[in-house]
Amino acid sequence: MKRFRYALDPLCVGACVAYAVCRWVIRPHWTGLFWHGYSTDCLFIPAALPLLLWVQRQLGLRSHDRYPDWPEIGINFAVWSVAAEGVAPFIFKTAVGDWMDVVAYASGALVAGVWWTFAGRTGFDRLAPHYGWMEKFLAGPRLQRCRTQWFDQLAGARRILIVGVGHAPELQALTVRCPAAHFTCVDASAGMLAAAEARVHRDGLDPTRLTFIHAALPAWQPPAGEYDAIVTNFFLDCFSGEELSAVVHRLATAAAPEARWVISDFTVPPRGLARLRARFVHALMYVFFRVVTGLRAARLTEPDPLLTAEGFTLTGRQTSEWGLLHADLWSRGPR
Numbered sequence: 001m002k003r004f005r006y007a008l009d010p011l012c013v014g015a016c017v018a019y020a021v022c023r024w025v026i027r028p029h030w031t032g033l034f035w036h037g038y039s040t041d042c043l044f045i046p047a048a049l050p051l052l053l054w055v056q057r058q059l060g061l062r063s064h065d066r067y068p069d070w071p072e073i074g075i076n077f078a079v080w081s082v083a084a085e086g087v088a089p090f091i092f093k094t095a096v097g098d099w100m101d102v103v104a105y106a107s108g109a110l111v112a113g114v115w116w117t118f119a120g121r122t123g124f125d126r127l128a129p130h131y132g133w134m135e136k137f138l139a140g141p142r143l144q145r146c147r148t149q150w151f152d153q154l155a156g157a158r159r160i161l162i163v164g165v166g167h168a169p170e171l172q173a174l175t176v177r178c179p180a181a182h183f184t185c186v187d188a189s190a191g192m193l194a195a196a197e198a199r200v201h202r203d204g205l206d207p208t209r210l211t212f213i214h215a216a217l218p219a220w221q222p223p224a225g226e227y228d229a230i231v232t233n234f235f236l237d238c239f240s241g242e243e244l245s246a247v248v249h250r251l252a253t254a255a256a257p258e259a260r261w262v263i264s265d266f267t268v269p270p271r272g273l274a275r276l277r278a279r280f281v282h283a284l285m286y287v288f289f290r291v292v293t294g295l296r297a298a299r300l301t302e303p304d305p306l307l308t309a310e311g312f313t314l315t316g317r318q319t320s321e322w323g324l325l326h327a328d329l330w331s332r333g334p335r
């Protein structure tokens with residue numbers, strides 16, 4: 001969890017500076033209703049709420065140091081609006097109630113809420129609430145088709161490891177096609193795992209068939225030789241170089257001697273316009289994930305030689321979207 005720093009929060013510091021500039025630099029030199037009536041009201045929540053929350057924390061009214069969430073912002077906004085615009089005019093002669101002030105507080109609260117929601121999360125936690133609708137909007141059913149392409153081949157599996165499970169878009173299909181299996185689902189993002197567990201509940205899946213583990217590869221050590229199937233959907237593309245080898249090696253040690261490994265991911269076609277297009281799409285994606293999640297990998301690294309070195313053979317590959325996507329089935333040992 002990222003700790004909120006109250007008065008040292010960058011938004012709070014920026015809003016306090018902006019407040020001082022509005023009040024003592026702009027107002028004496030500029031006329032205009034906004035500067036004289038509402039500018040400082042817009043800054044009220046970003047500047048004052050962190051200080052109010054710090055006081056609440058010292059008084060034991062706040063039990064944690066998380067970033068302010070929407071209910072907390074909403075309650076403080078409502079209490080302040082009623083006190084300043086509804087009650088104060090009855091008590092102080094100079095105070096005047098103005099509903100436009102409430103609109104100004106609300107606009108500051110909205111900006112601060114969006115900022116704190118983003119700043120309070122790290123890595124894929126930032127994307128977790130939005131991953132599902134973004135995928136639907138940008139890719140429709142294409143990624144899901146890749147994820148589920150080889151699931152029939154896992155029908156007899158009893159222990160399946162899904163790594164980088166995210167919000168678990170494949171889990172329902174997998175539980176249906178592998179009726180005897182228990183699933184271990186690993187992800188480094190607590191937000192993604194929370195979304196996955198919510199989906200399990202929503203889809204009415206049997207929770208006794210599932211174990212969720214909050215852990216990061218390659219540090220996480222799975223039990224050796226335990227799983228007869230491994231699923232990594234749009235996960236290996238999060239790594240490159242030594243880290244990718246370490247992740248593949250770690251997962252290969254968890255695989256049983258005759259395990260299968262289902263991989264869906266982005267790929268680069270060998271030549272032509274399709275290759276250029278894929279390079280362009282990947283460049284956009286990696287910049288996006290780097291900015292939003294802090295992803296370290298900067299370009300796609302094909303894991304194929306690493307899988308081969310771990311004793312896996314490519315037994316099926318389906319490419320789609322002009323070679324941009326592939327769904328692979330890798331197998332180890334005699335079949």
Ligand SMILES: C[S@@+](CC[C@H](N)C(=O)[O-])C[C@H]1O[C@@H](n2cnc3c(N)ncnc32)[C@H](O)[C@@H]1O
Binds near residue numbers: 147169186188215
């Ligand atoms: C691009 S998302 C794909 C999620 C999901 N498999 C899907 O098909 O939509 C990558 C997922 O891998 C997880 N992840 C990234 N790095 C990880 C690591 N080192 N160990 C475990 N999970 C990781 C992220 O939290 C995220 O949920």
